[in-house]
Amino acid sequence: MRIFITVLLFCFTLPSIAFSSETITIAIERNALERIQALSEILNVPIDKLEQIPDVKINRTTADVIILLRSLRMGGISSPIEYIEVPNARRSTAEVARGRAVLCSQQLNEDTIAVPGYKDAFLVSAPITRYGEFQKGFYTLLENTELLTARSATEINQRGKGIIGQHWNNDKQVLQNMGITNVIDAPTFDCMVKMLNAGRADWIPLEIATTQDFSKVLNGIRLIPIPGIKFSLLESRHFFVSRKHPRGKEIYGALQKGIKELRKRGFIHKILTQAGVFNPRTDSWTILNAEEMKKGK
Structure with missing residues (x-):
């Protein structure tokens, strides 16, 4: 066809x-x-x-x-x-x-x-x-060592500027509710990655990759997540x-x-797991807004 x-x-x-x-x-x-x-x-x-x-x-x-x-x-x-x-x-x-x-x-x-x-x-x-299944990590450049040691929403907000899509309204609201307000936006995903690489932002919230070290290569730029922490989009x-x-x-x-x-x-869960939306290897990671996630269920 x-x-x-x-x-x-x-x-x-x-x-x-x-x-x-x-x-x-x-x-x-x-x-x-x-x-x-x-x-x-x-x-x-x-x-x-x-x-x-x-x-x-x-x-x-x-x-x-x-x-x-x-x-x-x-x-x-x-x-x-x-x-x-x-x-x-x-x-x-x-x-x-x-x-x-x-x-x-x-x-x-x-x-x-x-x-x-x-x-x-x-x-x-x-x-x-x-609801609650879509979770993201905080992706940054490998050399951003100070941000990579953050363990709370407060430390993320203090140690770096986030960047999200111009219409990522729910990401913005969830992050704000967590106390993460040091965030700017960009019109396209490619623009977000370029701004991160240029030092105009420090991290992007992305679903966690299925690679061995959870890294992603976007437009030739390698990003890794802050280890051990993630958040739910509450949607x-x-x-x-x-x-x-x-x-x-x-x-x-x-x-x-x-x-x-x-x-x-079981097709939907299997293919979304393969795509990295669900990542069993991060089940033990701390969900920074876990209490809010439980309230919505």
């Missing part, structure tokens, strides 16, 4: 673009699109035809796309997939809200759509990552479906059916 890729170039306004009702239009960020293209080439199979978890290294956004497409196929949707490239999660939800795309490619928390005009724009799937994450899209309700029903079956089979 062919997979179509549509690249949208945005200026001050969004153009009116019509997509075939025979295809499933999915809004996706460039980095995620490039990764699934690369994975498809490595496996020599279209991503929407994957039936098993690939035995290669993947990240969260790739796992999200696989879960999404597998759910749709299991729910009975056989239409071709068409991707709309967007710069960030905010533009992704804007495309879905307008009905230009029927789905966002990644799971997001419900605060993402708590904005004016979005109240009746979305159908929200069953949770993919359930559940979902796929968003457009109410305005002609096939929105149909897609939503199929998606829910597929998610239920994948959850039953």
Whole structure:
């Protein structure tokens, strides 16, 4: 089955673009699109035809796309997939809200759509990552030895400046509630990494890698987490479906059916573990906001 890729170039306004009702239009960020293209080439199979978890290294956004497409196929949707490239999660939800795309490619928390005009724009799937499951570490450069010895939220706040995505609203709120206020934001993930490497920030909150030393290499820059500590985002994450899209309700029903079956089979937990969203090797690490996490359950 062919997979179509549509690249949208945005200026001050969004153009009116019509997509075939025979295809499933999915809004996706460039980095995620490039990764699934690369994975498809490595496996020599279209991503929407994957039936098993690939035995290669993947990240969260790739796992999200696989879960999404597998759910749709299991729910009975056989239409071709068409991707709309967007710069960030905010533009992704804007495309879905307008009905230009029927789905966002990644799971997001419900605060993402708590904005004016979005109240009746979305159908929200069953949770993919359930409340409290999405946890992050504090990633920094190897030479930032003082920050790497931090053991509390107070010490992190005192020893370095964090950087998050411009629309990472829940990260920002959770960090503030922990007393971590020394944080700035950036418009794109690539920009965040560049600013960290340039010394304009000291750490980024990221899901903990499955590598032996938990390190990540991003844009050629090696980052490691502060050992032994992490935090929970205190949220559940979902796929968003457009109410305005002609096939929105149909897609939503199929998606829910597929998610239920994948959850039953253990597929979701397995692939998110492989992607590093869940990391059993950090189960003993201290969750800095553990008490708040327990209150929400």
